[in-house]
Amino acid sequence: MIFRPQRYRLPDRPGEPFIDPEEIENLLVQKAGASAAEVEAVIGRAMARQRLSLSETAVLLGASADARERVLAAAERLKREVYGSRIVLFAPLYVGNRCTNRCAYCSFRADSADTVRKTLTDSEIVREVEALERVGHKRLILVYGEHPAYDPAYIARTVRTTYGVRTEPGGEIRRVNINAAPLSVEGFRTVREAGIGTYQIFQETYHRGAYGRYHLGGRKADYDWRLTSLDRAMEAGIDDVGLGALLGLHDWRFEVMGLVRHTNHLEACFGVGPHTISFPRIKESSASLPAASPVGDEDFVYAIAVLRLAVPYTGLILTAREPASVRDRAIRYGVSQIDGGTRLEIGSYSGEPAAEQGSSQFAIHDSRSLDEIVGRLVESGYLPSFCTACYRRGRTGEHFMEFSVPGFIKRFCGPNAILTLAEYLADYASPVVAERGWAAIDRAVAELPAEAAVQTRLRLERIRTGERDLYF
Ligand code: SAM
Ligand code: SF4
Numbered sequence: 001m002i003f004r005p006q007r008y009r010l011p012d013r014p015g016e017p018f019i020d021p022e023e024i025e026n027l028l029v030q031k032a033g034a035s036a037a038e039v040e041a042v043i044g045r046a047m048a049r050q051r052l053s054l055s056e057t058a059v060l061l062g063a064s065a066d067a068r069e070r071v072l073a074a075a076e077r078l079k080r081e082v083y084g085s086r087i088v089l090f091a092p093l094y095v096g097n098r099c100t101n102r103c104a105y106c107s108f109r110a111d112s113a114d115t116v117r118k119t120l121t122d123s124e125i126v127r128e129v130e131a132l133e134r135v136g137h138k139r140l141i142l143v144y145g146e147h148p149a150y151d152p153a154y155i156a157r158t159v160r161t162t163y164g165v166r167t168e169p170g171g172e173i174r175r176v177n178i179n180a181a182p183l184s185v186e187g188f189r190t191v192r193e194a195g196i197g198t199y200q201i202f203q204e205t206y207h208r209g210a211y212g213r214y215h216l217g218g219r220k221a222d223y224d225w226r227l228t229s230l231d232r233a234m235e236a237g238i239d240d241v242g243l244g245a246l247l248g249l250h251d252w253r254f255e256v257m258g259l260v261r262h263t264n265h266l267e268a269c270f271g272v273g274p275h276t277i278s279f280p281r282i283k284e285s286s287a288s289l290p291a292a293s294p295v296g297d298e299d300f301v302y303a304i305a306v307l308r309l310a311v312p313y314t315g316l317i318l319t320a321r322e323p324a325s326v327r328d329r330a331i332r333y334g335v336s337q338i339d340g341g342t343r344l345e346i347g348s349y350s351g352e353p354a355a356e357q358g359s360s361q362f363a364i365h366d367s368r369s370l371d372e373i374v375g376r377l378v379e380s381g382y383l384p385s386f387c388t389a390c391y392r393r394g395r396t397g398e399h400f401m402e403f404s405v406p407g408f409i410k411r412f413c414g415p416n417a418i419l420t421l422a423e424y425l426a427d428y429a430s431p432v433v434a435e436r437g438w439a440a441i442d443r444a445v446a447e448l449p450a451e452a453a454v455q456t457r458l459r460l461e462r463i464r465t466g467e468r469d470l471y472f
Contacts, residue, residue, distance in 0.1 A: 005268035006053045008261065012268035015231045017224050019206050024257045027055050032062035039067040043074045046309035049082075049403070051273075057260045060306045061253045068302060075305035075333045078312060083402070084409060085383045085444075086417045088315070088337040089370065090139040090177075091132055094346050095120050095158050097359055099145030101181075101218030103204070105246070107286040107361050108145045110218060114286055116358040118346040119149065125161050131349040133171030135341055135370050136428035138386040138420065140173050141200065146181035146220060152190035155180055159194040169427050170468035174388040177242070181220065182229030188236030197391050198275050199233050201226070202244030206258025210250040210292075230262075234270045239396055241266070242317070244278035247300065248291030255279070256303050260310050275399050276315040276337065277307060283321050285362040301329050308334030313403035320366040324376070327366060331382065341370035374424065375433040378440045385417035386424055389471040410449055415456045416471045418444050422463045 005012065009020045031038075042056045052060070060071050096119035099108040107115050120128065132140060142158055144150045159176050166172050177198040178191065188199070205211050208223050215221045230241045243262050245255035259277055267273045281300060282291040295303070307316060318327055318335040320342040327338060343349055344360035368376070377384045389412065390396070402408050418441055425437040441460070445453050459470045 003051075003267040003271060003273070005264050008054065008264070012265045014235065014269045015228050017227055018265045019208070019227065019258060019261060021207055021209070021254075024054065024206075024254055024261065027058040028061065028253055028257065031055065031058035033064060034059040034062055036064075036067055039063050039070065043070060043309065046312060047074060047078060049312055051263070051267075051312065052260065052310040054257055054260055054264075057257060057306065057310045060309060061256060071309065072302065072305050072333055075308040079308055079332070079334050079336075082312060082409075083336050084414060085381060086336070086385045086413060087331060087377055087382045088139070088385050088387065089137070089340050089373070090141060090337060091137045091339050091370070092141050092143050092179075092319070092342060092344070093128055093132065093162075093349070094143045094344055094359075094361070095125065096147070096150055097145050097346060097361065098147040098149055099218075100148070101146050101220040102216040103220060104214045104216060105249070105282050105285060112286055114358060118359045120158075120347060122157075122161055124347055124350075125158055126165050127350040128347065129162050129165040129173060130167050130171075131351075133165065133167040133173065134428075136386070136424045137341075137370065138173060139175045139177070139197075139388055141177040141179055141198075144178070144180045146218065150180065152183055152187035155191050156194035159191065159196055163195065170423065171427075172469075174469075175391050182226055183232065185232045185236045188233045188238055192236055192238050196238070197388075198240045198242045199230075199238050200242030200244065200276065200278070201229055202246055202278060202280070203227060203258065203262070204246040205249040205255060206245060206261070207250040207254055214249055230266060230274075231269065234266070234272070239270070239272050240275045240391075242276035242278060243274045244280065246280050246282060247295045247303070248282035248293060250293050252293065252295045252299060252303050256306055256310075259307065263311050263314070272400075273311065274314050276317050277311065278317040278319070279303060279307070280319060280321050283362040283365070286358075297326055300326070301333055304330050304335060305333040313399050315399055320364040321362065323365040324368060328376075328380070338373070340368070340373035342366070371428070371430050371433050374421075374429065375436065378433070378436045383414075383417050383440065383444055384421055384424070385413075386420035387413065387416040387471065389416045392471075407449075411452055412472050414444065414448055415452055415459075418456055419459055419463065419470050422460055423468055426463060
């Protein structure tokens with residue numbers, strides 16, 4: 001994909017801050033209540049697969065109630081056209097909750113006396129990963145507090161330990177992503193060598209003033225160190241990165257603009273945009289901080305639709321922080337990855353002996369098992385996918401390929417989603433979900449181009465006779 005990044009008030013230079021709050025605020029004010037024709041023109045650009053500029057994004061964010069309906073419909077159409085019905089599944093694995101920072105919204109913050117501190121030992125990690133494999137997971141994100149104990153060598157070791165865990169029949173984690181505090185370039189090199197998939201980090205809020213009010217101590221109080229972390233990751237050769245903003249700290253429109261501005265910065269400096277964008281909403285935690293700028297469900301889903309249109313090549317992640325009803329809606333308008341069977345208490349996937357009550361970061365609102373989620377997705381016409389093929393084939397930048405290489409999804413993503421779902425159904429699904437799932441696979445194969453359908457059917461036969469890990 002060829003990027004044509006825009007130029008903004010602060011020039012995009014590697015390692016240098018790029019958010020100008022005044023520029024963003026002015027655009028939001030100027031474009032509020034933009035005419036229907038302006039909104040239509042921006043929708044037209046997005047439907048032509050152009051990444052939107054800040055000013056175009058502001059037009060969508062300021063749209064009237066009527067125009068919002070058209071934006072939602074366009075996001076739904078774009079999502080279907082670009083991504084089809086696939087939804088990628090993963091699980092978070094909290095490795096340790098020690099933390100030297102004082103983020104006002106988080107139970108892990110250093111001064112939270114009631115949080116039970118826990119770091120999984122190597123053998124506890126193995127048990128947790130075994131438990132996740134035994135329900136069918138193939139893709140994890142490891143999550144850590146910020147603490148000297150979780151240095152790059154430690155993170156790299158936990159990643160390698162996770163990759164090394166095998167269970168019968170054919171259980172293995174094929175892609176390990178991480179969500180960890182910003183590192184130096186050297187530190188990022190160390191974790192890259194362990195074979196991480198995506199390095200994910202959330203700026204929390206792109207507004208420097210608000211950031212200062214919530215990040216009260218520790219290294220994370222340094223806004224610029226965090227804002228430039230993905231530049232250092234890129235410099236270390238990690239070109240697969242995930243952005244995010246914690247919605248509720250500041251005006252959500254500003255945060256959407258911040259995410260788009262960050263995308264432009266990465267494109268301008270490194271020729272590659274983010275693999276994923278996340279937009280967690282603040283949930284109850286032992287910090288019990290009420291969100292200063294709460295985002296209602298309607299605005300939340302709208303923010304997702306705007307992101308879908310503004311950065312059409314990037315995966316959008318929505319976690320079990322949100323209830324099933326919100327997740328179901330958000331999937332329609334843009335979300336492409338969700339977690340399933342999530343537990344946040346440290347050690348709780350294996351349930352013994354490490355599960356520590358009071359060790360979780362915040363409350364989750366979707367506690368459905370992976371099997372229930374797969375069942376629900378299939379029932380609603382989606383194709384759950386456990387695919388990790390591009391990463392393992394060295395096709396980095398797959399999100400751009402999916403998006404911009406004609407036929408890529410039909411030749412690779414669709415068939416691989418089908419094959420990985422078949423493995424899941426054969427090995428882990430309940431009888432009801434398996435029955436529905438095989439019917440969905442039949443329908444999905446029938447929609448593939450002829451040659452891809454033939455090749456996929458051959459591989460499905462091999463999966464039925466016990467072979468595993470087949471992909472294109
Ligand atoms: N310590 C690392 C860091 O701060 O980047 C790991 C982050 S934390 C374990 C993962 C993310 O959870 C944070 O970046 C934040 O956005 C989110 N988070 C923290 N407290 C939350 C809360 N009360 N509700 C929802 N999300 C929360
Ligand atoms: Fe620590 Fe991260 Fe929680 Fe902040 S959000 S207190 S850095 S774990």
